[in-house]
Amino acid sequence: xxxxxxxxxxxIIPSQIQQKAAHFGITVPEKDIDAYCVLLxxxxxxxxxxxxxxxxxxxxxLQRFPRVNIHRPTPADNAADYNAWAYKVEIKSTSSADxxxxxxxxxxxxxxNVNIGGVPSLLGTDxxxxxxxxxxxxxxxxxxxxAGACIxxxxxxxxxxxxxNSFSNAHAHVQHPMAPGYSxxxxxxxxxxxxxxxxxxxxxxxxxxxxxxxxxxxxxVVGLKPTYGLVPYTGIASLSALIDHTGPMTRTVLENALxxxxxxxxxxxxxxxxxxxxxxxxNYYEPLLTYQHxxxxxxxxxxxxxxxxxxxxxxxxxxxxxxxxxxxxxxxALGAEVVEVSIPMHTLGGAIWTIANREAISDQGMRGxxxxxxxxxxVALSQELSTWTQAKFEQVQLHxxxxxxxxxxxxxxxxxxxxxxxxxxxxxxxxKDTYQAVFKDxxxxxxxxxxxxxxxxxxxxxxxxxxxxxxxxxGITQNTAPFNVSGHPALSLxxxxxxxxxxxxDSHIKLPVAMQLVAGLFEEAKIYRAAYxxxxxxxxxxx
Numbered sequence: 307x308x309x310x311x312x313x314x315x316x317x318i319i320p321s322q323i324q325q326k327a328a329h330f331g332i333t334v335p336e337k338d339i340d341a342y343c344v345l346l347x348x349x350x351x352x353x354x355x356x357x358x359x360x361x362x363x364x365x366x367x368l369q370r371f372p373r374v375n376i377h378r379p380t381p382a383d384n385a386a387d388y389n390a391w392a393y394k395v396e397i398k399s400t401s402s403a404d405x406x407x408x409x410x411x412x413x414x415x416x417x418x419n420v421n422i423g424g425v426p427s428l429l430g431t432d433x434x435x436x437x438x439x440x441x442x443x444x445x446x447x448x449x450x451x452x453a454g455a456c457i458x459x460x461x462x463x464x465x466x467x468x469x470x471n472s473f474s475n476a477h478a479h480v481q482h483p484m485a486p487g488y489s490x491x492x493x494x495x496x497x498x499x500x501x502x503x504x505x506x507x508x509x510x511x512x513x514x515x516x517x518x519x520x521x522x523x524x525x526x527v528v529g530l531k532p533t534y535g536l537v538p539y540t541g542i543a544s545l546s547a548l549i550d551h552t553g554p555m556t557r558t559v560l561e562n563a564l565x566x567x568x569x570x571x572x573x574x575x576x577x578x579x580x581x582x583x584x585x586x587x588x589n590y591y592e593p594l595l596t597y598q599h600x601x602x603x604x605x606x607x608x609x610x611x612x613x614x615x616x617x618x619x620x621x622x623x624x625x626x627x628x629x630x631x632x633x634x635x636x637x638x639a640l641g642a643e644v645v646e647v648s649i650p651m652h653t654l655g656g657a658i659w660t661i662a663n664r665e666a667i668s669d670q671g672m673r674g675x676x677x678x679x680x681x682x683x684x685v686a687l688s689q690e691l692s693t694w695t696q697a698k699f700e701q702v703q704l705h706x707x708x709x710x711x712x713x714x715x716x717x718x719x720x721x722x723x724x725x726x727x728x729x730x731x732x733x734x735x736x737x738k739d740t741y742q743a744v745f746k747d748x749x750x751x752x753x754x755x756x757x758x759x760x761x762x763x764x765x766x767x768x769x770x771x772x773x774x775x776x777x778x779x780x781g782i783t784q785n786t787a788p789f790n791v792s793g794h795p796a797l798s799l800x801x802x803x804x805x806x807x808x809x810x811x812d813s814h815i816k817l818p819v820a821m822q823l824v825a826g827l828f829e830e831a832k833i834y835r836a837a838y839x840x841x842x843x844x845x846x847x848x849x
Contacts, residue, residue, distance in 0.1 A: 318347045366442050370400055392477075392496065425440070470520045473775070553566065622760075665727045
């Protein structure tokens with residue numbers, strides 16, 4: 307590697323050289339110190355040249371997409387909306403062509419890790435020293451507005467988006483609209499709660515381990531984690547580039563297909579999208595309309611398989627397992643063939659997800675140490691996250707020990723098990739190929755499995771111990787996280803209701819159960835066909 311320039315002046319002192327060398331457990335020979343002072347001072351000169359330039363991010367078109375009434379709702383107003391908002395705003399296009407688009411007249415809430423230029427991102431935490439206010443819109447924001455939608459706010463999310471429950475937001479716990487005190491799921495908790503309560507018809511969630519599907523399951527709405535790379539992640543706070551997904555959350559399957567059609571496709575910026583179709587090509591909505599008068603025809607002839615190992619996960623409520631099996635069998639009445647398949651590697655999926663991503667979540671998601679990837683990077687957010695203090699650590703731990711566990715365990719994997727992350731990433735390809743083989747070699751169109759092992763659980767308290775808080779999260783993602791590392795599309799669909807058994811005093815309360823439908827890569831259309839046929843044929847609220 308060549309040195310681009312030598313410095314006009316020396317800006318590095320010998321102690322800095324030895325300090326950096328100490329990170330590697332080495333000492334630079336004294337006779338060589340001066341040479342490195344010169345060379346690293348040249349690096350300083352390059353940094354100064356970069357700092358002098360304006361950043362290069364997507365243009366923010368405030369004339370076409372003006373922002374109106376940006377504000378934090380009062381605690382009282384937000385409590386009336388189940389603490390589901392981070393910020394409120396009104397944004398719609400001034401273009402008549404946009405306003406005639408497929409999402410015309412529909413309001414959308416977007417998860418609070420998605421950039422909306424000029425609107426602060428809280429990220430569910432209270433440890434940012436100053437508000438992070440994006441200077442540009444995420445690609446999906448522009449696409450929503452071009453499609454005629456009205457963006458009405460940022461939905462609250464969990465602390466650093468690292469929680470399957472809705473108890474970790476540092477500003478207020480998102481409440482379940484059907485049962486206050488119970489989890490709305492996470493980390494896209496606000497999006498699910500707003501849909502469940504009928505506050506918005508459409509929402510955007512984010513999913514790195516199940517964070518669209520889990521809250522959708524708990525709240526009885528429809529949530530899709532698309533195929534990896536189908537929807538651009540440009541302008542969205544990342545946890546790990548290996549598993550970052552964003553996607554639609556809605557009240558119905560038809561609305562979900564409509565929303566995905568508006569946001570899917572390459573944007574030319576996100577390097578996750580190498581295999582994705584061009585923007586505007588994929589249409590999942592219109593094909594479903596052909597089945598409106600005969601929903602059964604949408605699934606007739608499909609071969610659908612219950613995944614055996616998914617019914618063996620630890621902590622699975624037998625009642626949930628039975629509901630999922632009943633929902634699967636009911637596809638037979640719709641004209642599908644229903645079988646059972648075994649994929650033993652599915653049980654390794656959670657461990658692969660953990661080891662492949664712990665280091666990245668610690669470095670990238672929590673410390674702003676973004677990988678050397680193409681695309682758009684959020685400089686201000688990376689700078690904000692670059693420094694951790696004892697006070698920051700304790701404050702995050704107070705609300706979300708799952709996040710501080712990721713911070714520590716990521717460093718632990720890096721220090722104690724060098725190369726293990728690489729092996730887990732290799733095994734994630736094996737997991738992907740294993741699922742793909744079932745779809746292709748065994749002629750399976752869809753897999754069916756439980757989404758969450760139980761229905762929603764009761765809230766934890768800020769005063770609970772670390773292990774008491776973590777107990778509410780352990781095991782929830784066993785059937786969702788594997789498809790984040792494999793990249794397969796997966797949809798959570800409500801299929802029934804079950805009484806609460808966690809607390810005897812709440813036994814009169816019933817909460818939703820969901821099944822998960824999984825298809826081959828970029829085969830979202832199959833998922834929608836089956837989900838639509840089932841949804842139109844059965845009323846899950848009565849099951």
